[in-house]
Amino acid sequence: MTGATAGQGAIRITVRLFASYAEAAGRDVLELSLAAGATAADALAAVRREAWASRVPPSPAVAVNRRYAAGEVRLADGDEVAIIPPVAGG
């Protein structure tokens, strides 16, 4: 399901990384191609295949299109997903 090559209905999404995650990954954005119907959880699973992602906890906060979202949220082509490290504002 994840990492689908360009196939019928495949969707392209952007995953943004920040703070300690971006530093560990050595970059602040990834482009993913996922199967149609993929969810935020599927995007997260794809990201976890990278070595740096071992530092991401089991249930990180995730945002879809600039709003916190549960893993079951369905993604659409062009969506922006972000994996949000534990926040420290204020």
Added chain:
Amino acid sequence: MSRWLTDRPIDVGRLLAGVASPGAGGTVAFLGTVRRSEADGAVAAIEYSAYEEMAEAEFDRIVAEAMARWPDVRVALRHRLGVVPLGEASVAIVAAAPHRADAYAASRFLIEETKRRAPIWKKERFDSGQSRWVEGTPGGG
């Protein structure tokens, strides 16, 4: 920079002027300031970074929630990004209301929600020149 975020020192006087009105009997100003504690070590500054587009949207939501809960309160909020030196404010929240109870309550709500939800991170910078990410609060929304 934007409605809620700034990369310059926060002008608290200007924020207070912005919420002032003849109907305000109580105005509360909260500043979150960069501090140094025994546990933290020789912190010289904190560098704040954010998922800016989402922070803007999340602050829009947080402020809208405050305005819905306390309709008579006028509020302003600024969060600073970039390097904030020891003693300076990283966040300022002002709330003005007819009576102080609502000003205090709205102010408290805004800072607690900011800390819980805003996609902002901080890195301590020490006198030694070293830096370290501060472990944040998981959760978010």
